[in-house]
Amino acid sequence: MAAPESGDGNNGAARMVTLISSDNTRFEVEAAAASLSQTLQLTILDGGGGGGDGIPLPNVDSATLSKVLEYCIKHAPAAANGGAPNATAVDRAELERFDNEFVNIDQSVLYSLIMAAHNLEIEGLQSLVAKKVADMIKGKSPMEIRRTLGFPDPTPEEQAEMNAHMLEYGWAYE
């Protein structure tokens, strides 16, 4: 159900909740969007986060939380439709475009997002960021993966160990 942005003659605005990042920034967001987080859902159902209270999120900084909420706000309408079985192809294509653009970010931002999605248990976002990591690995040799993921250059010792493991798992490289 799409709720009106604000009560313009309709019977009331959507319920809002306040989330507080680790650096004490307050974010006001529709309860439906915040409820994509399994972690927050029960608190919100219990009536938490409203009024002046706010739900503190000590593990999530404001830059990450704002990114997380951007995702939740975009995906909340489809989630409210029960995974949107009657969504049009255009809607789905738009969400897909949004998702692709959304994870086109620096690795450090991506990893913060991964931890936030994990802690807040936002299933769709967890899969989206996990797929992004898989895409960074896909089709690359071990050395290319190490470079892509920002591993330091291997010491001779590590290089020897890598070679030994590549031999042991030779069947996976055939």
Add this chain to the structure above:
Amino acid sequence: MAHQDDLISALPDGVLGHALGFLPAEQAVQTSCLAQRWRYLWRSSMRRLRFVSEGRLESAFDFNMLVYRVLLQRDPILALDEVEFTASTVRYWHDNNIDLDAWIRHVLLCRASILRLRILVAQRFRLDGRTAHTSKYLKKLDIAYVVLDGNTCDFSSCPALEDVEMAHCGIGTNRILSQPV
């Protein structure tokens, strides 16, 4: 000692295992040589297995070996979530059958809840178990391009199964059993 300077290695095992689950199984296995931290991740933290032969593995023998190696070397205590068998190569499958029935039994033992079968192989492929597949955990079955043959294709002993999708299946069996879905 492994370096810990790279940010990604600081992520929890479960998170990295989740990411590995989106790779074809053999590539997930390859990550074990990246660094100490990654040595056993695929065995102990990956709950989704994708066996995908898209032109690379051309014989049934190779495909069988890959599946057996991965299934036998992963930690069987770790419950599986989703398992996909996709074999889309049509050439060179005459040397052997793939052992799909045995794999299904094994992944169901490992508590897989979603099973996807995409077997685009022209011939010599059969899902021909003589006895019922049994699982408390299987919720979703998604089958395409599979010849269902033999006496029975029996998923009636999977009480949690709530979603069955079938497309382009040749049905040679006289009974396909599941509980009412």
